[in-house]
Amino acid sequence: MAIGVRLDDLLYARRMTLTELADRIGITLANLSILKTSKARAIRFSTLDAICRELNCQPGDLLVRRDDEPAATAKT
Amino acid sequence: MSTRYSAALPVAELVLRVLVVLNWASGAAILAVLTATFVATDWTLTALGITPASGIPQMLPGLQAIAVLGLAAIPLNHVVLGRLLDFVKSVRDDPFVPANARRLKAIAWSLLGLQVISLIVAGIGKAIATPENPLDLDAGFSTTGWLAVLLAFVLAGVFAQGTKMREDLDGTV
Numbered sequence: 689m690a691i692g693v694r695l696d697d698l699l700y701a702r703r704m705t706l707t708e709l710a711d712r713i714g715i716t717l718a719n720l721s722i723l724k725t726s727k728a729r730a731i732r733f734s735t736l737d738a739i740c741r742e743l744n745c746q747p748g749d750l751l752v753r754r755d756d757e758p759a760a761t762a763k764t
Numbered sequence: 765m766s767t768r769y770s771a772a773l774p775v776a777e778l779v780l781r782v783l784v785v786l787n788w789a790s791g792a793a794i795l796a797v798l799t800a801t802f803v804a805t806d807w808t809l810t811a812l813g814i815t816p817a818s819g820i821p822q823m824l825p826g827l828q829a830i831a832v833l834g835l836a837a838i839p840l841n842h843v844v845l846g847r848l849l850d851f852v853k854s855v856r857d858d859p860f861v862p863a864n865a866r867r868l869k870a871i872a873w874s875l876l877g878l879q880v881i882s883l884i885v886a887g888i889g890k891a892i893a894t895p896e897n898p899l900d901l902d903a904g905f906s907t908t909g910w911l912a913v914l915l916a917f918v919l920a921g922v923f924a925q926g927t928k929m930r931e932d933l934d935g936t937v
Contacts, residue, residue: 715937719937720937722935722937723937727935728935728936728937729934729935729936730932730935730936730937731936731937732936732937735937
């Protein structure tokens, strides 16, 4: 999956554990772990909103697109 | 799965298992009597209390045809009951799986086959019945039966769509 979730960095910056965040936003730790490891296939806006609210960040701080293709083969 | 399903599922499973056995048992009984009418016609008719004067022996070929159609219905019944049993078992985990859409489609086609057999049996019955020996067969056009066919095809389509939607939802946080 090209979309990465920078949850670890943001949690560290806020001195918050994954468990605490899961409790605050009302989703299971299992699902939050799936998100953290970029194994989720989709994220609801409500979940994104709740995470950004608790971590005091913007969606762009949380989500990043990683271009896996080497520069030489990048499409024009 | 909510608790309101938990009591119905085991009952449904048990009923379906019993019906599966009864279906094959009735098939065996039909086959036994049908075979007897071919290999020992006179003995069988006598055992059934049918006298030559009753006019029934003349109806025998038609009755045998009806019995053959009855035998053809047995595996169709098994498809309906067996697939429904597998469907019920799947409800414990997740019913919206591709296999259930296929099961419902198989049930729909089998129900269609059973309705067609019913029409043919009714036709034969009407052809061989006489005023002295009217045939009261539980066969023919059934609105409920054909509605069940339609319902099964529609449900199969619904489950196919539901499965796709479930696949989309999997992995959504």
